[in-house]
Structures are given as C-alpha cells and as structure tokens.
Amino acid sequence: MTVVAQRMRQVKLSPSVAARIVLNRLREEGRRIIDLTIGEPDFDTPAHIRRAAVEAMERGETRYPLSQGTMPLRQAVADRLILDTGVSYPVDQIIVSTGAKQVLYNALMSSLETGDEVIIPAPYWVSYPDMVELAGGTPVVLSTDATRRYKIDPQALARAITPKTKWLMMNAPSNPSGAVYDEAELLALAEVLRANPNVWVMTDDIYARLTFNGRPAPHILQVAPDLAERILVVNGVSKAYAMTGWRIGYGAGPKDLIKAMAVVQSQSTSGACSISQAAALAALTGPQDCVAAFATSFQKRRDAALAILSTAPGLQAVSPDGGFYIFPDCTALIGKTAPDGTVINSDAELVQYILKETGVALLDGGSYGVPGTFRLSFASAIDDVREGCEAIRAVCSALSE
Ligand SMILES: Cc1ncc(COP(=O)(O)O)c(C=O)c1O
Numbered sequence: 001m002t003v004v005a006q007r008m009r010q011v012k013l014s015p016s017v018a019a020r021i022v023l024n025r026l027r028e029e030g031r032r033i034i035d036l037t038i039g040e041p042d043f044d045t046p047a048h049i050r051r052a053a054v055e056a057m058e059r060g061e062t063r064y065p066l067s068q069g070t071m072p073l074r075q076a077v078a079d080r081l082i083l084d085t086g087v088s089y090p091v092d093q094i095i096v097s098t099g100a101k102q103v104l105y106n107a108l109m110s111s112l113e114t115g116d117e118v119i120i121p122a123p124y125w126v127s128y129p130d131m132v133e134l135a136g137g138t139p140v141v142l143s144t145d146a147t148r149r150y151k152i153d154p155q156a157l158a159r160a161i162t163p164k165t166k167w168l169m170m171n172a173p174s175n176p177s178g179a180v181y182d183e184a185e186l187l188a189l190a191e192v193l194r195a196n197p198n199v200w201v202m203t204d205d206i207y208a209r210l211t212f213n214g215r216p217a218p219h220i221l222q223v224a225p226d227l228a229e230r231i232l233v234v235n236g237v238s239k240a241y242a243m244t245g246w247r248i249g250y251g252a253g254p255k256d257l258i259k260a261m262a263v264v265q266s267q268s269t270s271g272a273c274s275i276s277q278a279a280a281l282a283a284l285t286g287p288q289d290c291v292a293a294f295a296t297s298f299q300k301r302r303d304a305a306l307a308i309l310s311t312a313p314g315l316q317a318v319s320p321d322g323g324f325y326i327f328p329d330c331t332a333l334i335g336k337t338a339p340d341g342t343v344i345n346s347d348a349e350l351v352q353y354i355l356k357e358t359g360v361a362l363l364d365g366g367s368y369g370v371p372g373t374f375r376l377s378f379a380s381a382i383d384d385v386r387e388g389c390e391a392i393r394a395v396c397s398a399l400s401e
Helices: 006-010 015-028 047-059 071-085 099-111 127-134 154-160 183-194 225-230 255-266 274-285 289-309 347-358 382-398
Strands: 094-097 117-122 138-143 165-171 200-204 231-236 249-252 374-377
Touching: 006 127, 047 274, 071 094, 071 231, 071 249, 071 274, 094 099, 094 255, 099 127, 099 165, 099 200, 099 231, 099 249, 099 255, 117 127, 127 138, 138 154, 154 183, 183 225, 200 225, 225 231, 249 255, 289 382, 347 374, 347 382, 374 382
Parallel strands: 117 138, 117 165, 165 200, 200 231
Antiparallel strands: 094 249, 231 249
C-alpha cells in the first residue's frame, strides 16, 4: 500500500535536479566536477536590483501581495510586453507567479480536461510532459530534425493536430537546442494555427532576451497579432536578469484564462514573494545594459565551446542562436568502445562515461526527447567551459569501433 497518488506514476523528478543530487555526492567524495548541466546564469543579480529588494523590505513591503501580482509590476510587465510582442495587455490580462514554471503549471491546470492533447516539440524542456501529465492531459511529442535546426516543421505540426489538441508549446530560444525562429518560419506556423482554431499556443519566452549577434528572437505575435486571443505569453526575470532564485515569472493572455490561472494560484501559493516582486520591478524598469552584457558573455562562451566541439570526432553540434545550451548529436558514437572496454550503448551511457572518466557533467538528450544527443550548458566560467569541452573531445577521440 502506498500513500502516493496514481497520477504520480507518470511523473519523474526533473533530470537536472536528479543530476544535482549525483554531483553533490561526487563532490562530497572529493571528485572535482566541471558542471555543464547548469540551467541558470552564473552571474550575480545586478546590484540595482538587489538594492531595490532591500529598499522594499525597509519600506515594509513584507505582507501578502495581491495574489495576481502587484499593480506596479504588472504595469511594468505590460510595458515590457509591448516591446517583446507588440501587444498591449491590460493589467487584468497579466499574472505574476512564482517563476515562469508556475505560470505554465497554472495554465495547464486551469485549461486541460482529462485526455486533452498538448503538442510538445522535441527536443523539449524536461518539465513540459510531466506538467501536462500532472494536469491530466496527454503529451503528444512532435519530433523535429537536426537538419531543420530542431525547429517545428509546419506540415508535421498540421499532421499532429487532432480534435483533442488543446495546446501547442513553443519555446524559442529553445532549451535545449537554442533554436530561434525567423519571421517567415513563424508565419508558416501561424498559417497552420489559423487553419486550426481549436489549438491554443503557449510561448515560453524565458530565453528570448538572450540571443546572439544582436539578433532578437521575433515573437509569433509580431507576425500574427490576430492569434492573440489564443496565445498565452510566458516569460520572467530568471534568465535575462540572473534572478533564478527570486522566483518571478509572468504570463499574459486572454482574460478568462488569466482569471482561471489567478484562481489556481490563489488556492495554491497565493502571490509571489513581495520582495522579489519589488526586485523584478527594478529589473524591468531599470537600466537594461546588464541583459546585453550577459548575452555577450554567453556568446563568447558558446563560440569557445563550439570551436572545440566542432573538432570532436562523432559530434555534430548545431550552433544555438540564443539561450545557454548546446545540443550535440552523438549518434555516431553509439556502439563504440572506450579504452577501458566500456561499450557506449546510448547517450545516457556516454554522459555517464564522460562523468566517470573526466568529471565533466552533462545531461542526456533522451531526457529532452531526442535520444542520441546530450545537453551542454555554457552558463559556467569560460575556462570551465573550455576545459570541459576539451575533456569531451578527448573522450570522443579515444572511442573506437
Ligand atoms: C524552457 C524553460 N521554461 C521555463 C523555465 C522556468 O523558469 P523559472 O525559473 O522562471 O521558473 C526554465 C528553467 O530552466 C526553462 O528552461
């Protein structure tokens, strides 16, 4: 007999959390680990944002905030969303939650009927399928192809849609592939969505401010504003402002959906931390040069990593256009043998072998829905990124038929 509910059978611990547990154990045993699994910027939250939090505490902003988010923060989100999506949202169509993660969860909880299908393009952020399962929905994984830089093929999307489809999850730049869509690609997807008025879209834009070569990630709302009534925009301050621990995300979308999400939130966590909301307000309304500086730093690390990985035998790495992950294909290495006789049978075994041999920690691509790949995060010091990639190249070079 177990106290644990039936629905938990389908739900796994997030692989990045599981990896952290293993890495902590190895560190306690005295191993030196180069951790390239990290899903957060290694920068400190900028000083002016930290100061705003202290000032909020001193002012006494320490009581329950409005459950849907403080008015000044929701107004700042509205102002930001005009820049990011071209759409002007009134504050009652905006919700502030405990991270973008809670926005996604609230949305799925308040919209899915049992058996509703949610199309999740692979590779996907590991939490999407589990969140859909928890909310009683059915994840429908839509494969994408490395030759299309892991972007959704509009025809494949059209084929995946059924009368039960409720949502399409979109995430660009993608965790883990770093794929960003251009306007023409977004328009082609918008055409499919226009032809299927039963499908709603969640755009997870959490990495949208971290793009490379000064090229922004266009938003589907900019090319198809007519879809606004079916789109939930999800974003937050975690990645762009190095504020992962503050736990502030936001969503904007149709009024009845946001209202239902606010009810879920009011009956679970209530409003997000009042002090963090004051800090997020400073992030969105204060100087924005920190975001560009973070993106520039990530681009340098991406380039350093790719320069090494592109010469690693058996790896094919698409250059990401944003975010802080590289998602190399390693299928050519599956079935090969290491000098100690270990046969590498899968991406998970490759990742385990690299960790054992070199102390470099990566995440297997199977967890992201694409076996035969792995995810490397370059949100670590550039010297660690270089050293880690050199070690990966050495392992690849030493594998034989
Ligand atoms: C694609 C994606 N969406 C959402 C989140 C969660 O963001 P937050 O920290 O705001 O909850 C993450 C965090 O890793 C992510 O990678």
